[in-house]
Amino acid sequence: MTSSALIDTESLIVEPGNLEYGASCTSFYTSAEKLDHYESLDEVLAKHCKNEKLRTVINDMLNVCAEITDALRTTLVTVEGIDNAFGDKQLSVDVIADNLIWDAVKRSKVCREGASEEDPVVRNVDESGEGEYTVCWDPLDGSSIVDNNWAVGTMIGIWPKSTGLIGATGRDQVTSLVAIYGPRTTVLVALDDGAYEFTYGCMPEVSRRPDGTWAQWLCSKHKVQIQPDSKIFSPANLRSAQDIPGYRKLIDHYIENRYTLRYTGGLVPDVYQQFTKGQGIFANPTTTSSPAKLRLAFEAAPFALLVEKAGGKSSDGVMGGSILDVKITSVDQRTALCIGSANEVDLFNDYVLGL
Numbered sequence: 522m523t524s525s526a527l528i529d530t531e532s533l534i535v536e537p538g539n540l541e542y543g544a545s546c547t548s549f550y551t552s553a554e555k556l557d558h559y560e561s562l563d564e565v566l567a568k569h570c571k572n573e574k575l576r577t578v579i580n581d582m583l584n585v586c587a588e589i590t591d592a593l594r595t596t597l598v599t600v601e602g603i604d605n606a607f608g609d610k611q612l613s614v615d616v617i618a619d620n621l622i623w624d625a626v627k628r629s630k631v632c633r634e635g636a637s638e639e640d641p642v643v644r645n646v647d648e649s650g651e652g653e654y655t656v657c658w659d660p661l662d663g664s665s666i667v668d669n670n671w672a673v674g675t676m677i678g679i680w681p682k683s684t685g686l687i688g689a690t691g692r693d694q695v696t697s698l699v700a701i702y703g704p705r706t707t708v709l710v711a712l713d714d715g716a717y718e719f720t721y722g723c724m725p726e727v728s729r730r731p732d733g734t735w736a737q738w739l740c741s742k743h744k745v746q747i748q749p750d751s752k753i754f755s756p757a758n759l760r761s762a763q764d765i766p767g768y769r770k771l772i773d774h775y776i777e778n779r780y781t782l783r784y785t786g787g788l789v790p791d792v793y794q795q796f797t798k799g800q801g802i803f804a805n806p807t808t809t810s811s812p813a814k815l816r817l818a819f820e821a822a823p824f825a826l827l828v829e830k831a832g833g834k835s836s837d838g839v840m841g842g843s844i845l846d847v848k849i850t851s852v853d854q855r856t857a858l859c860i861g862s863a864n865e866v867d868l869f870n871d872y873v874l875g876l
Contacts, residue, residue: 529553530756536804538852539635541552541789544848547755547873549798551797556728557740557837558794559727559728559736559739559740560679560739560740561722561730561736561738561739561740562580562583562719562736562737562738562739562740563736564717565631565717565740566579566580566712567710569713569714570696570715571713572695572708572715574631574653574754575695576681577629577630577631577637577698578629578631578632578653578654578656578696578762579698579868581625581626581629581631581632581862582625582679582698582719583626583698583708583710584626584718584739585621585622585624585736586675586698586700586706586721587677587706587721587738588621588625589617589618589660589661589700589702590702590706590722591621591629592614592617592618592621593614593618593673593702594701596613596614596617597613597759598612598613598614598667598668599612599613600612600613600721601616602617611816612661612664612667612668614710614725615639615660615661615664618660619637619660619860620659620862621637621639621660621722622635622658622660622675622677623635623637623723623729624838626656626720627644627646629652630646630649630651630652631644631651631652631653631654632646632652632653632654632655632656633645633646633647633651633652633653633654633655633682634646634647634654634655634656634685634686635655635656635657635658636655636657636658636686636818636819636852637658637659637660638657638658638659638816638819638820639660641693641778641816641819641852641853642820642852643655643685643686643687643852646704647812649836652682653682654679654680654681654682655679655680655681655682655685655686656677656678656679657678657679657680657686657818657823657852658673658674658675658676658677658678658819659661659675659816659819660675661673661674661675662674662675662676662751662787662788662789662820663786663788663789663790665785665786666785666787670786670791671785672701672702672703672785672787672789672790673698673701673702673787673788673790674699674701674702674724674787674788674789674790674825675698675700675702675787676698676699676700676788676789676819676820676823677698677699677700677823678691678694678697678818678819678822678823678826679694679695679696679697679699680694680695681695682860684863686818686849686852687849687850687851687852688848688850689828689849690822690843690845690846690848690849691818691822691823691825691835691844691845691847691849692826692830692843692846693845694711694713694822694823694826696710696711696712696824696826697710697823697824697826697827698710698711699789699792699793699823699824699827700789701752701793703790704721705721706720706721706722707719707720707741708721708738709710709745709791709793709796709827711826711827713771714744715743715744715745715830715831716744716745716796716827716828716830716831717740717742717743717744717745718737718740718741718742718745718796719738719739719740719741720739720740720741721737721738722737723736723739723825728741731766731790742750742796744800744831745796745799745802745827745831746831746832747796747799747801747831747833747861747863748799748800748832748834748862749832749863749864750800750862750864750865751780751785751795751800751801751802751861751862751863751864751865752779752780752781752800753780753781753783753790753794753795753798753800753801753802754775754780754781754782754783754784754801754802754804754865755782755783755784755792755801755802755804756775756782756784756804757771757784757786757788757791757803757804758807758811758814759772760810760811761806761807761808761810761811763810764808764809764810764811765806765808765873767872767874767875768804768806769871770872771804771868771869771872771873772776773845774840774868774872776864779802783801783876785812788803788815788820788824790802791826794825795828795831795833795861795862796831798860799871800860800862801861801862801865801870802859802860802861802865802866802869803858803859803860804858804859804869804873805857805859806838806857806859806873807857807859808813811826812855813855813856813857815849815855815856815857815858816853816854816855816856816857817849817854817855817856818827818852820846820853820860821835821844821856821860822844822849823845824860825843825845825858825860826845826860828860829843829845832863833860833861833863833866834860834861834862834864834866834867834868835858835859835860836854836858836859836860836869836870837856837857837858838846838857838858838859838873838874839857839874840874841874844856844858844860851860853855
């Protein structure tokens, strides 16, 4: 078996549930088998990322994801006593993750500007004048569930100097990364020909290279594909179903057709599962009484780039077009979002938007 066949997402095992006791009709398990060899981050980037500066910034961001991993393992989750730009109390882990990313962006030889969801202002970090990229990040998505010790994550979008952030679209991103911190740390990265997953800190038996060195990151999935149809649904902002009859009907459709509910309330785990299960739909429509909370530049655009590179689809939740085509007019711009398996996004546009 070659490393290019790490996981066949279409061969996920589907087990029938025990209907007598009202259990879910399906459960989804991986059929991935252990390989004799896994490619390192550097090996994969050499083949699937032609731009040298882009390889540099990807390495910089993966290095800081490793630092955040180690920090999360040793930090108590407490209120820090300071507010972010929106008046929300920051947690210790939020502050640590944000500071680590700021440090990484400032150290980087290729970063020009940075912007954090915690303080949504684009700031110049390019002392040499040779920086190439604008990096936008949500340092630790899932503040409301991290105290439960549930999976949380980091989302990063990277734009070129030629567009910057304001006035650009998500499609202008040169890459995006989404890290998930759970029992393991894995990071999805958008490369030239698709979405790849890298796993941090694997056992020596698989991370040792032939020359005796150790690979900190190994490629655990090559060119992930998201199937057009799904039986997994993640319905966010359910309050809006009171105001949107179409969303209520869509939820009924999921239940009547025995979809499996997989929802944590954290954007990263709720969308990331689409790459491990090879299918899924995340829906977050908005209304006046249930307004948009997701940030376009920090959350929606980075994830949409990865999903669409994997064969999935996104909707802006208003006109039904790709979220990647929405122009970024402010750093803290909010948006509705539907993202995942292509046919399921079309179904959302049909039921909710009437398209």
